[in-house]
Amino acid sequence: MSRKILIKNGVVATLAGHRGDGQELDLLIDGKMIVAVEPSIEADDVEVVDASNMLVMPGFVDTHRHTWQTMIRGLASDWSLAQYAKGAHATFKHLYTPSDIYLGNLLGRIEALYSGITTMLDWSHGISSPEHADAAAQGLIDAPGRSVFGYSAHFGFPNNTPIDRDLRRLRESIFSSNDGLVTLALGLRGPQYTSIETTEADVRLARELDLNVTVHGGSAGWGRNRPVGRMFERGLLDHRTTVVHCNTIGDDEVAMMGECGCTASVSPFVEIQMGFGWPATGRLLKRGIRPSLSIDTCTAVCGDMFRTMNTALIAQRGLDNEDVGGAPDQQGLALRCRDVVEFATIEGARACGLESRIGTLEVGKEADLIFLKMDDPTVFPVNYPLGMVAISGHPGLVDTVMVAGKFVKRGGELIGVDLPHLRQLGLQSRDALLARARDEAGADPSLALDGTWQPPTAEYTADAVTGRNASGRT
Structure with a gap:
């Protein structure tokens, strides 16, 4: 017999239409499913769970995080993108042992969960x-959350190492089902970091194995070799493709994404921090693509979705205001708070191929949700929940x-996690x-943890990494 939970007295943001953007609603959960919202x-x-003074809403979805880097958190706080490539x-x-990468993923996933990220795509290029x-x-399986393991073979830049044997092994063993809390996707090397021939082979393999694909495209100078356009020309884009960043791809490439039904993952904090554009x-x-949001790397920026939403909102409002000469339309600002909350929830679920299961609070979806304190002095009184x-x-x-x-954090405390030991x-x-x-x-003494180490980057220009100049010519 499944366990039933009735959540009462909360203010609910269902994000399913406009119902429950700040309305008192109850939720009935039977096992893992939401069976009533009234x-x-x-x-x-x-x-009965009392949610008085709480906003109840869908959990956040982070669609792109390099979780293996947890143990070198903060080292890139003052680094450019090229320094990150050299340093991280x-x-x-290559110094990471399997134990290191396990702990990085476990601790990083727990960190994300603690701040309300119920689903996270681990873009795992430390393999x-x-x-x-x-x-x-x-590491993801042992953490109490929903995750997508984005397997990636970024052994070096550039590289053409075949991945078919290892990816098939994972698909046939650990990830033989798409129904578990941890599922598999392909973190595609893509045209930024390997040949178009290798890219095509990787995509064809992912499609054969029924896997979504997530690929970096438009990452500062690395993204000016038309990664999206070259994939489009080979028929490698569709609704199962998420393009990460998109800062420096052309407007026509954005149009190609829209035409093919691609999703997108924007990492606004790290993009501004490291100079992606x-x-x-x-x-x-403008092309009808509602993006998802992601953290990217905690070596450089914070790991919570709140500041990511805020950065996305304020950055775009600044650009929009500049476009109209600092005088927004009298009807109000174009990008709304609700938009970025949707980017962090239902659009994230869509990018992970999970929109039928999570992302909104409605009957027939799984109960991935968070309670936010509305009586906290930093936000009280809450007049506009979103x-x-x-x-x-x-x-x-x-x-x-x-x-x-299943509750994995309650009353501010994680359940079943021995944090001191970890x-x-x-x-x-x-x-x-x-x-x-x-x-x-x-034994270079300058390689320190105190912010003084600045990795040299002579071999990590965009041209050196991709083997192409900015126009995309080899």
């Missing part, structure tokens, strides 16, 4: 062996998190990584 529900044999990828990545792939997957939110919207989420929200508001009808293991992993990096660099 103003007042009476039911027998249920656990060329310096640290250097089948053992690393298995460890990365297990302005977030493509507005350009995507405005609170997009403008004033922060992880401290996240009181309760539920995934597939912290100890995480520090040991970080210290060992740093020691190995210093040894490889000849």
Whole structure:
């Protein structure tokens, strides 16, 4: 017999139409499914959960995070994109053991869950062996959340290493079903980082294995070699394709994405921080593409969706206001708070191929939801709930998190997670990584954790990495 939970007295944002953007509604959950959303529900044999002074809403969906980098958090706070390529990828990545990548994924996934991200796509390009792939997957499986394991073979830039054997093995073993809490996708190397022939082989493999594809395209200088256009020419784009960033792709490439039904993942905080170019939110919207949102990497930016929504909103409002000479239309601002909350929920679910299961609170969907404290002094009194989420929200508001009808955080505390032990293991992993990096660099004392280390980038220009100049010619 499935367990029934009745959530009462909460203010609900269902994000299903405009019902429940700030209305008192009850939710009845049977097992993992939402079975009723009504103003007042009476039911027998249920656990009643009081959500007074809470906003109940869908959990956030992060569609692109390099979770393996958790142990080198913050190192890239003052780095450019090229320095990140040199520091995170060329310096640290190959030093990761399977144990390191397991802990990075486990701790990073727990961090995201703690701040209300119920679903996260782990864009896993720290893999250097089948053992690393298995460890990365297990880190997600052992975390109490919904995840997509975006397997990627970014062993080096550029690279053409075949991935068919390892990806098939994962699909046939760990990820033989699409119904679990952790599912598989392909983190495509794509034309930015490998040949178009390798890109085509990878996409054909993903389609054969019934996997969604997520690919970086438009990442500063790396994205000016027409990655989307070249995939379009080969028939490699469709509704199962998510293009990440899109900052420097051409307007015609955005149109190609719209024509093919692609989704997009915008990482506004890291894009502004590292100089990718302005977030493509507005350009995507003009072509009918409602983007999802993502963190990208916690080596450089914070890991919560609140500041990501806020950055996306404010960056695009700034661009929109500049377009009209600083005088917005009298009818109000074009991009609304509700829009970015949808980007962080239902559009994220769509990008992960999960929109029929999660992303809104409505009958027939799985109960992935969060409770946000509305009596917290930083937001009280809450007059416009979605405005609170997009403008004033922060992880401290996240009181309760539920995934597939199961509480994984309640009263501000994670359930079934031994954080002190994991912290100890995480520090040991970080210290060992740093020691190995210093040894490889000849015990270079400048390789430190205090923000003073600035990786040299001579070999990490866009041209050097892609083998092409900015026009895309080889």
